Amino acid sequence: MKLCDACHRHVRSTEGACPFCGRSLRTTAAARLGAVVLLGALETACSSRPVDDETGSDTATPNVSTSEGDTSSSSTTTTTSTTSATLSTTSTSDSTTSGTSSTGELSTTADIDTTDTGCSFYGGCPADFANPLECDPFAQDCPEGQKCSPQKSDGVAFDATRCVPVARDPGQPGEPCTVEGAPGSGIDSCDVGSTCWEVDEQTLAGTCVPLCGGTPDAPECPADTTCVGFNDVLHLCLPTCDPLAPACEAGDVCVPNPSAPDGQFACVVDVSQDGGAEFEPCEFLNACDLGLACVDSGSATECDPMAFGCCVAYCDLTAPTCNGAGAECLPWFDQGQAPSGLEDVGVCSLPQ
Template structure:
């Protein structure tokens, strides 16, 4: 890519106000794992039974899914934060892409089937809901996901398949926005929703339609990096100059390197040549 940009995402596991650096540009944000309003009657109403655990859950590998039959390897949730991956009994049957919720009992129990886990939880009318998300397959060096997804890797969170998206359309669900993740544009939870020109530390600090860019390509950025807007190359420089007269719409990718589906993606920056 021709432009200098911040390649890490903020946030890990649960939704909070602090951003955590990652070795790759992905980040996750999930809300608190347990709702204060949840009770055992809610679980009974859905005919979902959480088995009683006599011993601590066994650690496992989310890529390998190396748990005994009837279990799946998902992050344990402690105090609203994603922790190490552990073997958890499958208690739901909801497929990936569908809404889900946590099941009271901790240790990552959710309403998803054995091929997915409940990710990106947000509070809706007092209840925590998310989306069943498929597991990444392969390994950290060669990760894969079902069609339409990309594997998001993070030093602070588990590997997770996220929706591939269009940054010009911003076609992500819920509290997510479309950010570059070193190999794909993918849906990632936003952390701070900072406006254009505001200092940022991670790509998903910025509001949808923008990303965290190095100060050297921006005008008047007072910190090491600030939020800058995406633009359509076909639309010319006009929309960028409405933000700052010095800006032009520069290609996001180096010449000849843009994937077909993102060939029109540009960023509003100072002229780079």
């Protein structure tokens, strides 16, 4: 059995969607590295919906996500791949047969059981559990004097949102900040619409960064930043960058933003630790050293073919230089799809 994170009822592990509230129960990822993660060892692991790596390039890239980027955790190895489920089951409401698509979504709202009140172990009782999503970080729908803040309810992964008091003299994006209690508590000195990020575990000090505004489907961020979605509750506006000339802060790397339909790159925390060199294995977008991309391990003869991914170099299409045997500088983007200023970005890879 598993617990639906929306209505908090116990559901059979084979179900692709909760028959009681309709919530998709697709296994997404547990214990990645943290975020944009986007993210590795930054904050911890994404346990809700990881961001998949989808570039506009024909170059094969592993289905990796970035890690959360907060520096308070060092776990970077355990991953769970996104899966889909197909299920047909019988609802207890009007004996309606409930069908799900191959992605695990219920086909109609009539498939949702709204009559369960028995508090069985299978159904559970919604009132037995607190709602982990108390507010919407996009809408900032908390009462006056409070803000909607992402939170680690278990101290490990961002999996909840809470309305918390706004500091008396709150910090603005780019300004220093502190958190109360522990990294991920959600209580910090930043203003409404921002959160304290890359928090030092010892000093509890970090920097205020904006939360994405708008809506999940149409996020909004200040100029020169892009919305990086780490999971269902954590969406940050992080600086855009050029992988050929990254101007990221120390300790950050420039990686493709899986959340950005326009193909932008973003500066996120480097979680490579002692690894991340060219041709070394990687499992996250931000697990390679600056100037390297985490792509499919078949992209270079020097890579371990059994590895999930491999770090290879970005290259300039106008002045291509590659180190790998037989590697060529291949366009990162499909023709005509590169964002302005990134038309010359390539990656060193074996010809496809």
